[in-house]
Amino acid sequence: MPRTAPRRLPAVLAAVLVLPLAAACDGDRKDSGSGAKERTTLTVLAAASLTDVFKQAGAAYEKEHPDTKVTFSFAGSQELAAQVRQGAPADALVTADTKTMDGLAKETGTPGVIAKNRLTIATAPGNPKKVEGLADLSKADLKVVLAAPEVPVGRYSKQVLDQQHVAVKPVSQEPNVRAVLGKVSMGEADAGIVYLTDAAAAKGKVATVAIPDDQNAVASYPAATLKGSKHAGEAADFVRWLASDEARKLLLSAGFQRP
Known part of the structure; x- marks a missing residue:
């Protein structure tokens, strides 16, 4: 008997140690399963x-x-x-x-x-090309970027330009308004038509030229x-x-x- 006790001790200790660990793991699983609702x-x-x-x-x-x-x-x-x-x-x-x-x-x-929302003309800071309105976008020496006609802002832009009989040959047609804004803010274009809100978000990176309400479009x-x-x-x-x-x-x- 004295010789068998030491051999049984490790097994007993192992069981004592494993049981609390298993209980803790079970507790964790219950908490995660019954705790806060999954988002x-x-x-x-x-x-x-x-x-x-x-x-x-x-x-x-x-x-x-x-x-x-x-x-x-x-x-x-x-x-x-x-x-x-x-x-x-x-x-x-x-x-x-x-x-x-x-x-x-x-x-x-x-x-x-x-x-x-409404439209505005975005230019480089300080408006170095002296853009004063939609009519100026037809100038041959002005690099204008517009959104593609299938894009809402591109369709609105075409609408206001057509109503004022302004013919513009854009240097590029972009997939969304943020791309138009990016071209102007990075100096890749002199001007572009964007939403008022996008121009406001890029304050300091672009200047704006207002489009009168009677010439504008409402998005x-x-x-x-x-x-x-x-x-x-x-x-x-x-x-x-x-x-x-x-x-x-x-x-x-x-x-x-x-x-």
Whole structure:
């Protein structure tokens, strides 16, 4: 008996040590399984001109809804529409025009306009080329960049130029408004037509030349849930929130107009 006790001791000690460890592991699994609710991640496809304000909006929404995380994919509205038609996994859509949204009626819930915007002419800081209005964009020595005509801001730009009978030969046609702004801010173009809000976001990097209201175009931003969303309830909550007073304050402070 005295000789067998020492041989049994390690096994007994091992059992004593393993049991608390197993219990701790079981406790961890229970905590993770029965603790805080797992966060729902919403993917929102949004027009490029909403980039800055929607980052603020997403943070504000998550603060109010800690069980939801909002991620954004920003691009030109026509690119977003293509993604929706191809079945890209997303929960909500916000475009910079009603035409694009209307073309996706089979894929979306009922849209509602959350904000509006207007156009302005962006130039290099100090406006060295002395651009005074839309008519000056036709000057042969001026490098003008516009968004492509299938992009909402490109379509709005064509509309205002055609109404004023201004013929412009752009040095490039860009896929979204941020690309137009980038060309001007980097000195690759002398001028471009962008939204007021994008020019405001690039303050110091570009100057602006106002387009009078009677020569301007109004861009409407509709938001809608996507029927393919796996989080229909949460997506509907977010879209409703975009029309709330808090969201509207953020949009107005960024230079957008009331819907």
